[in-house]
Amino acid sequence: MKILIANIGSTSFKYRLFDMTTEATLAKGGFERVTNYSDAIEKALAEMKASGALPRLEELTAVGFKTVLAKGVLGCAELTEDVLKAMEEMNEVAPSHNPPYIAGIRKFREKLPRTPMVGLFETAWWVNAPEAAKCYAVPQQWTDWGVRPYGFHGASHRYIAERVAKLLGGSDLRVISCHLGGSNSIGATHGARGVGNSLGMSPQSGLPHNNRVGELDAFAIPFLMKTHGLTIDQIVRSMNKEGGLLGISGVSNDVRDIVTAAEQGNTRAKLAMEVFAHSIRHWIGAYLVQLNGADAIVFTAGIGENQPQLREMVCANLDWFGIRLDPAKNAAHQRGQEAVISATDSRAKIMVVSTNEEIVVAREVKKLLESRK
Template structure:
């Protein structure tokens, strides 16, 4: 609800003002089109599924860039090329060296995706970007029965409940301070317990989803942090990876501290069996490449 009206308005505007210019839509859900039915179906009645209610996944352009760039950084050119051609040729069969990536897009809007050999196997976001991790002011995962209960107890309409879940929840709702992680971190330094709770809930949710995909893929070769928080909050990255030494994750504190403000790099130690990377998001590049490819092919 926060995105589609603006997108539709933009499409209509360009159609009116530039009618002869090709218009290409690259959907954020495209990266997830090869998930297996068990990964995208909800346990709901058939009539609901017929309406298209399912897990779609979002941030596809960002996670696609992570899939390609992480493969390049780790020297797996076969996976990198598979990702480049994914929207043209589909995944096909893959017989090269494995590359299982836990991709953490953490910003004003956050999600975790499991990527196996360049192809998404699961997404934390669901039918809409509301699902999964807590967002800046969107709730993330919530038991569906909480909504009718709150509507009844507080006398809210469904529309008002939807508004509060979209506008007054997430990091803002938990902290009571701001929907901006930087403001929340400042409040933590001032001793605000609700601000600390907001970050703790975010970290717990990241670990929950990353752990889920770790099990689904049977392990991981890399953990990647991207987007505004993922690229700049070294303390949060360290907290997400804390206690994972038994799984082979070893963070280099010095490298982690330096990987901020757009710096790309490896923040794990040389003896870490799972590589931990920071990759600045570049959704615009993915969009430009795919649009160019589509227009050229047409």
């Protein structure tokens, strides 16, 4: 069983082909600055054919997608036209994510009309979170309209929880996972249950993101409209394109550039990193209370795995909890390495673990297809 996982961004396309009999990766690749998804898909299929990973398209069992949000769809589902329309209904909530995914899925359907297209929605891992974690203090009618926290990055937080359980040899662990990349979130998992996620109704919420605003008081929007004359479209664009770490630093939406600028004395860049760490610590603190402690605090994704300075900022002054980082282990961590970087007497393990969202999606796609036999 060969399953192709397509990861579609607003200007990028990445893929990974799995042999699900062994979960081996047969091929992977990607393209940046994509303006034509049809061409990118053709190139990807040609690469897999040339490498021998996929000699014939008929060998492909399904294409899986790490889809974001659809009205009334929270788990793993075949991406029928009805499901795509349900995604379109939530475009205003996920404007940076849903439109490119929908366009990419439709292009795949044109290229592979007989191959099932299946999406694992990022909200899936949080379906069984406590009801209190899935409710805003709004009128019931708003809730009925879909105004509620959904949580995202579910595949990543699930993978980390399951991987940490294997590494530490436990089945009922309390794991706080810090997915820090272009999009950022903190997740809390207890055993096999997602308990909470810092992302709320939209992927623009929670922590500051690369150029998306993160947490913002809702009344800032009518203030800007009434006092400064901004339109809703202007505000939405600013929140999606000009906010986050870019907005604070004024330097870049790339943490590497911001760290360099901060080291060179740029005060706005320094503030951006401090705000980022402050927000991460805020959510870790919340989940330490929610979980009644933690067995592991885990850093993952591009920033989480590769920024030791940020990990040090986040883990500072947690002595009251009995949580202590080992500065030498933190500084010595090598890219791609799974490691424990906490002190030997730390009550919770502090870890760096690479995420693998694609294999989580592939497993769920396989499970869905097998359930229909």
